[in-house]
Amino acid sequence: MTRSGTTVILSPSEVGRAAEILRCGGLVVFPTETVYGLGANAFDATACAGIFAAKQRPADNPLIVHLAGVSQLPLVARQAVPLARVLLQRFAPGPFTIILPRSQAIPDIVTAGLDGVALRIPSNQVARALLAHCEFPVAAPSANRSGRPSPTDFEAAFAHMNGRVDAIVRGPDCEIGLESTIVRLNGSYVEVLREGAVTREMLSEALQGRATLLEAHQGTAVAPDQPPPAPGTRYRHYQPHARLLAVEAAEAATALQQHRDAGTAFLVLRRGEPYGLPLTDTAVFTFDSVEHYARELYRCLRACDQRGCTTIIAELPPNDGVGRALRDRLLRAAG
Ligand code: TXA
Ligand code: MG
Numbered sequence: 001m002t003r004s005g006t007t008v009i010l011s012p013s014e015v016g017r018a019a020e021i022l023r024c025g026g027l028v029v030f031p032t033e034t035v036y037g038l039g040a041n042a043f044d045a046t047a048c049a050g051i052f053a054a055k056q057r058p059a060d061n062p063l064i065v066h067l068a069g070v071s072q073l074p075l076v077a078r079q080a081v082p083l084a085r086v087l088l089q090r091f092a093p094g095p096f097t098i099i100l101p102r103s104q105a106i107p108d109i110v111t112a113g114l115d116g117v118a119l120r121i122p123s124n125q126v127a128r129a130l131l132a133h134c135e136f137p138v139a140a141p142s143a144n145r146s147g148r149p150s151p152t153d154f155e156a157a158f159a160h161m162n163g164r165v166d167a168i169v170r171g172p173d174c175e176i177g178l179e180s181t182i183v184r185l186n187g188s189y190v191e192v193l194r195e196g197a198v199t200r201e202m203l204s205e206a207l208q209g210r211a212t213l214l215e216a217h218q219g220t221a222v223a224p225d226q227p228p229p230a231p232g233t234r235y236r237h238y239q240p241h242a243r244l245l246a247v248e249a250a251e252a253a254t255a256l257q258q259h260r261d262a263g264t265a266f267l268v269l270r271r272g273e274p275y276g277l278p279l280t281d282t283a284v285f286t287f288d289s290v291e292h293y294a295r296e297l298y299r300c301l302r303a304c305d306q307r308g309c310t311t312i313i314a315e316l317p318p319n320d321g322v323g324r325a326l327r328d329r330l331l332r333a334a335g
Contacts (some may be wrong), residue, residue: 008167009158012126019133021166022047027054029143030162031171033124034095034180034196035150035298036064036157037140038165042076045107048139052109054164057146062112064180067121068131075139076103076117082187083211090206093123095176095197099184110139120180126171142179149298149333151236152177156302172195177295180326189214195325197294216240238333240301244312246327246334252315263310267300269293269317283309290317294326301333 010018018028028039038054040047042065049080052059065076070088073080077100080088084098102110122128127215131138142150142169144159151157161168181196183203189205192200193213204213242265245254249269256266265283267317269290285300287293304312314330317323 005166007162007165010167010169012129012169012171013060015130015169016133017125018130018167018169018238022134022138023136025050025224026166027051027164028130029157029165029168030127030130030140031154031157031169031174032066032122032127032140034122035152035174035179036143036154036171037127037138038143038161039066039130039138039140041134042066042110042137042139043105043107044136045109046172048109051141053092054161054249055144055146057141059109060112061141062114063110064118064120064182065106065110066131066132066138066140067119068126068128069093069121070135072137073100073119074103076106076119077101078103079254081185083190083207084116086181086210087190087203091181091202092121093128095097095123095178096120096179097194099182099193102287115303116184119214124171126169126173128295130169146277147237147239149240149301150179152239152295152298156299159302173295173299175295177299178322178329185211185285186214188212195328197322197325199321200324201321238298238301238329239335240312240333241305242301242309242312243302244314244330244334246314246316246330248316249318252313259311259313263308265300265304265307265309265312267293267297267312267314269315283307290321290323290326293317294322297326297329 021028022041025044027050040051045087097118097120099116099118106117144150144160151160154170176197181198182194184193188211190211267285270286270288317326
């Protein structure tokens with residue numbers, strides 16, 4: 001938690017200063033390719049406690065630890081089995097998080113006492129530059145207040161965290177817009193704990209039959225031996241103030257015709273003329289692709305709240321590729 005309540009805004013060229021703040025036990029918000037993160041030195045339990053305070057996050061929801069590269073793995077993990085190395089080789093740096101047995105240097109508060117630590121090597125240039133300046137790993141959840149949509153641009157990160165952190169690095173808008181894919185290895189199974197831009201199709205291809213990919217249902221893996229769900233999946237997530245109705249494409253046209261009042265916003269995939277709605281209507285958000293929809297989702301939810309919308313009708317994308325992650329977030333946002 002910031003001592004003075006003052007938050008410094010830093011430019012990407014000032015990541016050296018941001019690293020120094022982290023080194024001294026401070027909190028720094030920084031951009032990544034997925035969402036903005038709220039970072040602290042992962043070896044500093046007191047600094048990490050500040051993350052939970054700033055986010056008002058329950059203490060039993062563990063943090064993802066960010067690394068500059070695979071060379072830092074021995075600092076944070078006791079071992080990385082060959083399967084982990086295959087996946088890291090293919091998907092790091094990028095929107096991919098893997099849970100490995102933690103080293104003793106990782107304090108309990110980071111993993112909420114669990115033996116596994118979640119590790120991610122981001123690809124965003126600003127994040128990489130910041131992490132390269134740190135000789136320690138950086139614990140960072142999404143930089144939102146607990147339960148709210150993650151920030152995917154500087155303005156949203158500032159709105160959530162100004163006055164609660166020591167610094168915010170003003171970076172570009174996040175390219176992906178949804179949180180990273182999280183996997184956990186369990187013998188010859190790979191459990192997808194959270195869907196993201198590293199899709200099941202990509203994971204299957206990388207595994208090439210070396211391991212079995214387990215079904216993830218709203219973040220809860222369904223393994224033959226019933227492993228516990230990812231800790232954070234118990235909590236409300238990604239919710240805007242407005243009521244969100246997630247509808248299948250086939251029902252979108254009907255839902256849109258039924259809710260044509262001023263307080264309603266529509267999120268739809270563009271297919272020719274979307275359901276006969278005038279595109280000049282400010283409460284209609286259309287997306288050219290599923291990736292575009294994913295990138296803009298949280299920004300749209302925030303825009304709807306700022307406009308005072310009472311209802312958001314959001315079309316569910318097809319259940320494949322990045323569409324799976326987007327459906328997951330929409331269904332959670334719908335509560
Ligand atoms: O894209 C991302 O992953 C972003 C950026 C900032 O890297 N981070 C992010 O962190 O989304 P957060 O804290 O908002 O979500 C992390 C999720 C939570 O649901 C948490 O419960 C789960 O990861 N998690 C973290 N550590 C874990 C562990 N050791 N075992 C199982 N689940 C874990
Ligand atoms: Mg989060």
